[in-house]
Amino acid sequence: MNPKRLLAITRAGIMESLQFRLGIFVTLFANLIYLVLVYYLWKAIYDSSGTDVVNGMTFTDTMIYLILATALFNFLEMFVVWDMSRKIQSGALVLDLLKPMRFRKYTFWSYTGNHVVQFVLTFIPTFIVVMIVTGGAIPLGLNIVWFIIATVFALIINYNIEMLVAPICLFTESTWGINIVKETIVLLLSGATIPLAFFPEKARMVVQYLPFRAVYDIPLSILLGKSGSDTWQGLLQLFALQIVWMVVLTLAGNLFWNCAVRKVTVNGG
Amino acid sequence: MQKRGLIFYARMYRKILVQDLKSKMSYRADFVISTFGMIMTNLSGFVTFLILFRNFPTINGWDYYHMLFLYGFSLVALTPVQCFFDNNWNLRFMVQSGDFIKYCFRPVNVFFYFISEVFDVKGLGQLAFGIGTIVYAWVHIGIPVTPLVIVKLIVYLLTASLFMIALMNFAAATCFWIKGSGYVMVIMFRFKDFAKYPASIFSGIFKVIFTFIIPIAFIAYYPSLVILQPGNVPPLSWISPLFGIVFVYLSYKFWMLGVRKYDFTGS
Numbered sequence: 198m199n200p201k202r203l204l205a206i207t208r209a210g211i212m213e214s215l216q217f218r219l220g221i222f223v224t225l226f227a228n229l230i231y232l233v234l235v236y237y238l239w240k241a242i243y244d245s246s247g248t249d250v251v252n253g254m255t256f257t258d259t260m261i262y263l264i265l266a267t268a269l270f271n272f273l274e275m276f277v278v279w280d281m282s283r284k285i286q287s288g289a290l291v292l293d294l295l296k297p298m299r300f301r302k303y304t305f306w307s308y309t310g311n312h313v314v315q316f317v318l319t320f321i322p323t324f325i326v327v328m329i330v331t332g333g334a335i336p337l338g339l340n341i342v343w344f345i346i347a348t349v350f351a352l353i354i355n356y357n358i359e360m361l362v363a364p365i366c367l368f369t370e371s372t373w374g375i376n377i378v379k380e381t382i383v384l385l386l387s388g389a390t391i392p393l394a395f396f397p398e399k400a401r402m403v404v405q406y407l408p409f410r411a412v413y414d415i416p417l418s419i420l421l422g423k424s425g426s427d428t429w430q431g432l433l434q435l436f437a438l439q440i441v442w443m444v445v446l447t448l449a450g451n452l453f454w455n456c457a458v459r460k461v462t463v464n465g466g
Numbered sequence: 467m468q469k470r471g472l473i474f475y476a477r478m479y480r481k482i483l484v485q486d487l488k489s490k491m492s493y494r495a496d497f498v499i500s501t502f503g504m505i506m507t508n509l510s511g512f513v514t515f516l517i518l519f520r521n522f523p524t525i526n527g528w529d530y531y532h533m534l535f536l537y538g539f540s541l542v543a544l545t546p547v548q549c550f551f552d553n554n555w556n557l558r559f560m561v562q563s564g565d566f567i568k569y570c571f572r573p574v575n576v577f578f579y580f581i582s583e584v585f586d587v588k589g590l591g592q593l594a595f596g597i598g599t600i601v602y603a604w605v606h607i608g609i610p611v612t613p614l615v616i617v618k619l620i621v622y623l624l625t626a627s628l629f630m631i632a633l634m635n636f637a638a639a640t641c642f643w644i645k646g647s648g649y650v651m652v653i654m655f656r657f658k659d660f661a662k663y664p665a666s667i668f669s670g671i672f673k674v675i676f677t678f679i680i681p682i683a684f685i686a687y688y689p690s691l692v693i694l695q696p697g698n699v700p701p702l703s704w705i706s707p708l709f710g711i712v713f714v715y716l717s718y719k720f721w722m723l724g725v726r727k728y729d730f731t732g733s
Contacts, residue, residue, distance in 0.1 A: 220649045227653035230680070233672055234660045241526040241667035242518070251521055374499030378506050385510045395521050 203306050210310015221318045224271055228264075228323050232330070235263050252394045257334045258421060259392060261327055265420070266389040266413050268323040272315045273352060273412065275308050277359035278379065282372040294458070301454055305356055312352065336422055343432060347416040350439040355412050357446035358383065364457035388414040394423070408442040415439055475578060482582045490587065497587070504588040508541070508595045511659075528664050531606040532694060538599030540662040540686035541592055543626035547634055548589030553581055554634050558641035558648055561728065576725050577718060609693065621707065622689035628710030629684040630658060635717035642724030654680075661685035677702070684709065 214221075243249070243256040254262070284290040296303055328335060362379045366372055384390050386409040393401060393414050404410060415435050490497060515537060519530050528536070557580070560566040569580050609615065637654040641647040657680060665683030668676050677683045688703045 219644055220647070223644075223647075223649045223653070227649070231653075231656070234657070234676075234682075237667045237669070237672065238660065238663055241663075242522050245524045245526055246522045369495045369499060371493070371496035371499040374496060374501075374503040377503035378499070381503070381506045381510045385513065390510075391514050391517055395517055397517070397520060 206303070206306040207309040207313065210307055211314055212310070214311045214314040221314065224315075225319050225322055228268060228271065228319065229326065231267055232264050232323075232326065235267075236260060236330075239263070253423070254392060254394050257331050258423070261331060261335060261421060262388075262392050262417050264323065264327055265417055268320045269348070269351075269413055269416065270384075270389055272312060272320045273355045274315075275311075275356060275359050277304065277308075277356070278363045278366065278372060278376045281363040282366040285367065300458070301360060301451065304360070308356070335420065340420055340422055344416055344420040347419050347436070347439065350436075350443055351412045351416050353443050354408055354439065354446060355383075357443070357450045358408065358412075360450045361446065361453055364454055367457050367460050383409050383412065386410065387412045388417075406438070408446060411439045411442050470574070475574075478574070479578075479582050482579075483585050486583065486585050487587070501588045501591055504591045505595075508592055511537075511662075515662075526664055526667050531603045533662075533664075534599060535603035535607060535694060536664065536686050536690055537662045538596045538601075538603060539623065539626065539690045540658070541596030541599060542623050543661075543686055543689070544630055544658060545589050545593040545596065546624075546627040547630040548592060549586050551581055551631055551634055552586035552589075553584035554638035555651065556584070557638045558651075561641050562645070566728065570725070570728075577721055607694075615693065615696075618692055622692050622703075625707040625710045626685055626689040628707075628714050629681045630661075632710070632713035632717040633657075633681070635714070635721050639717070639721040639724040642728050657682055658685060661687070663687075681709070681713065 239256060239259050243251070243259075249255055281290070284293065293303060294300055324335075358379070362375060365375050369375065386404050386407055388410065393404060393410065396404060415438070419432070419435060515533070518525075519533070523530070525533060557566070566580075569576050572579055604611075633654050634651065637647075637651045640650045644650070661682050665673075665676065665687040668683070673683075684706055688700070688706050691703045692699050
């Protein structure tokens with residue numbers, strides 16, 4: 198596939214997202230309020246605990262972790278499940294299936310524009326605010342490069358999780374339910390609601406190897422230099438986990454989609 | 467338009483409700499999965515809570531059972547908005563597509579007709595979960611059970627629920643002015659996650675903001691103090707019912723203002 202064509206889809210996505218500029222500013226503003234809430238909550242928690250470091254996480258670490266997890270969440274959020282169910286109901290899915298491009302590939306690239314816009318307009322400003330508030334607590338070095346690579350992997354894994362879940366709507370006619378189950382599981386097990394470092398030892402042993410962790414925990418750990426990512430060996434382990442899940446989920450998603458697409462019944466809309 | 471009595475509206479609500487439930491019954495798989503999803507979100511919230519308390523035994527002087535009470539309180543207080551006001555989530559699609567016009571052509575209150583159209587059954591699961599949590603925490607804290615306390619509990623639970631209703635009305639109504647305002651609702655809905663923590667953690671200007679502008683502190687904290695600290699109830703707790711009614715009234719006015727401003731898409 199010609200990369201130029203793919204980039205054209207990305208550009209269209211960027212222009213589409215920029216139509217909702219106000220929405221982006223609201224997101225950014227809400228992130229800042231969220232930052233304040235997280236700050237007060239965890240400040241109170243750490244103040245009550247009497248120690249500065251809990252499970253290897255200081256107050257600043259926890260705060261940066263949770264805020265950037267929220268920013269990552271805005272950035273990674275895809276409405277594949279919603280879009281697909283709406284397309285099935287209206288029949289527009291057929292038009293996408295007829296396009297001279299694999300459906301999964303087309304869907305992925307049509308979201309990239311939104312990702313680019315969200316990254317530039319919400320993630321980077323949030324990152325800068327966090328840097329200012331914490332007085333530069335995030336180390337700036339090679340870890341930024343690794344973080345960006347890990348985020349791209351996270352994006353692909355997240356997309357594949359979405360694409361594994363979305364076709365279930367074809368069978369159940371339930372969108373809200375499917376989506377909320379997916380979101381709950383991903384947010385909890387990926388460490389976006391509470392850092393994985395706080396999980397009980399045994400639970401962590403299991404969660405550590407699940408794909409959800411690769412979406413939020415691994416990029417953020419790499420950024421903060423936690424989970425052994427400050428050594429080459431530890432870094433490679435984290436990347437290896439991401440790559441394995443990326444391959445497995447892509448294959449599984451492909452298989453499931455090819456199977457599910459045969460079930461599509463579109464009412465003559 | 468002539469004024470109609472409460473009885474008229476109550477009877478109509480019942481009729482619309484029955485229709486809604488009938489249409490829901492035709493999607494049984496959806497109902498089962500949605501209920502399961504609701505249980506999952508509550509379980510996940512609970513697991514987060516447990517993990518937090520495993521690492522930190524007290525938060526700002528609040529111990530495990532008091533926090534659990536507050537958590538259950540917030541769950542119950544969030545049930546009415548979930549059950550009765552769920553159609554607010556569809557408002558922006560209706561406004562954008564122009565379908566909203568149908569509500570304006572009926573000889574009944576637009577807000578009433580729109581909101582009554584959907585009753586969300588799965589909210590009841592949350593209610594059960596919340597009541598269970600309150601009872602469990604109640605027993606462990608050892609609050610005496612008297613009729614007066616029960617009445618207070620019910621009154622202040624209703625009070626607490628008013629604030630979330632008002633917030634969601636405000637958030638939903640923004641779609642009359644802003645295109646693609648779904649974000650506002652999602653964000654407001656996420657702020658509710660902080661209702662289950664004692665608002666005493668805030669200080670300075672943010673204490674004012676989270677009490678009077680985005681009243682997160684009223685969704686559980688202030689109303690629950692009436693039960694939790696009967697000897698030392700701050701004045702804000704006592705007057706919270708009044709605040710709640712004012713907030714809901716303002717949100718209703720804001721919503722209706724949006725309706726008046728709404729100019730129909732041609733399609």
